Amino acid sequence: MIKICSLFSGSSGNCIFISYNNTSILIDAGVSGRRIENALKSIGESFDNIAGIFITHEHSDHISGAGILSRRHKIPIFANTETWDAMRPFMGKLDSGNIRYIEPGETKTIGDVSVKPFPIPHDAACPVGYNIFIEDKKLTIATDIGHMNDLLLANLEKSDMILLESNHDIEMLMTGRYPWPLKQRILSDHGHLCNEMAGKVVAHLAQCGTKRFLLGHLSQENNFPELAYRTVCNALLEKNITPMKDVYLEVAMRDRASNVMYINTGA
Numbered sequence: 001m002i003k004i005c006s007l008f009s010g011s012s013g014n015c016i017f018i019s020y021n022n023t024s025i026l027i028d029a030g031v032s033g034r035r036i037e038n039a040l041k042s043i044g045e046s047f048d049n050i051a052g053i054f055i056t057h058e059h060s061d062h063i064s065g066a067g068i069l070s071r072r073h074k075i076p077i078f079a080n081t082e083t084w085d086a087m088r089p090f091m092g093k094l095d096s097g098n099i100r101y102i103e104p105g106e107t108k109t110i111g112d113v114s115v116k117p118f119p120i121p122h123d124a125a126c127p128v129g130y131n132i133f134i135e136d137k138k139l140t141i142a143t144d145i146g147h148m149n150d151l152l153l154a155n156l157e158k159s160d161m162i163l164l165e166s167n168h169d170i171e172m173l174m175t176g177r178y179p180w181p182l183k184q185r186i187l188s189d190h191g192h193l194c195n196e197m198a199g200k201v202v203a204h205l206a207q208c209g210t211k212r213f214l215l216g217h218l219s220q221e222n223n224f225p226e227l228a229y230r231t232v233c234n235a236l237l238e239k240n241i242t243p244m245k246d247v248y249l250e251v252a253m254r255d256r257a258s259n260v261m262y263i264n265t266g267a
C-alpha cells in the first residue's frame with residue numbers, strides 16, 4: 001500500500017512524504033529539520049526509512065530544512081544541476097555522497113519507487129514537478145506553477161493522486177497589500193497558479209480519471225483554505241463531478257500534516 005502525506009504546504013514551507021514497502025522519500029524540505037522530524041513522528045514515521053529528499057527548486061520554502069536533515073540523518077538530496085548550483089550556497093556543508101543529480105525527464109528508481117522530474121514554469125533556475133511511479137500507480141507533485149500548458153498538463157494527466165498548487169485568489173491578490181512588483185511576479189507566467197486555474201485543471205484531470213486531489217501551496221496573504229476548496233468544488237460541479245463522492249478533495253495545510261492517504265497498488 002502506498003502511503004502519502006503532505007506534512008507542510010504553502011508559501012511558508014513545503015514537504016511531502018511518500019512511501020511504499022520499505023522505501024520512503026520526501027519531496028522538498030522547506031521548513032526546519034526539527035518540524036519535519038516531528039511531523040513525520042505524528043504520522044508514525046521516522047527518518048530511518050527515508051531514502052532521499054527530492055527538491056523541486058531552490059526557493060527557501062522548498063529547501064530550508066534539507067541541509068540539516070541530510071547531515072543529521074545521512075540522507076541524499078536529489079536535484080538537477082542548475083538547481084544544485086543555485087541552492088548549494090544555502091545548504092551548508094554536505095557529504096559529497098549525499099549530493100545527487102536527477103535531471104528533468106530522467107527516472108531514478110529507489111527500491112520500488114521511481115521518481116521522474118518534469119519542467120514547470122516558475123521563476124527559479126530549473127524548477128520541476130515530480131511524477132512518482134509505484135507499481136501501476138502514478139502520483140504527481142505540481143506546485144509553483146506560473147501557468148498551465150499542454151506539455152505540463154500531459155505530465156499531470158492519468159495520475160492516481162495529485163498535489164496541485166492553488167496559490168491565490170486573484171481578487172484578494174489585486175486588492176491586497178502586496179507591492180505591485182510582487183503582485184506582478186505572482187500573476188506572471190512564471191509565478192503561481194490561482195484558485196480559478198487550479199479548478200479548471202482539477203476538473204480536466206478528474207475527467208481524465210484522477211480520483212484524489214490535494215490542493216497545496218496556498219498563499220497566506222492572498223487565499224484561505226475554504227476559498228480555494230470552494231472555487232475548485234465549483235469547477236468540478238460545473239462538469240457534473242461531485243467532490244467527496246466522485247473524487248477526493250482536500251486542502252493541504254501550511255502548518256500541519258494532511259490526512260494520510262493510502263492507495264492500493266494493482267487494484
Ligand SMILES: [Zn+2]
Binds near residue numbers: 059
Ligand atoms: Zn514555493
Ligand SMILES: [Zn+2]
Binds near residue numbers: 122
Ligand atoms: Zn518557488
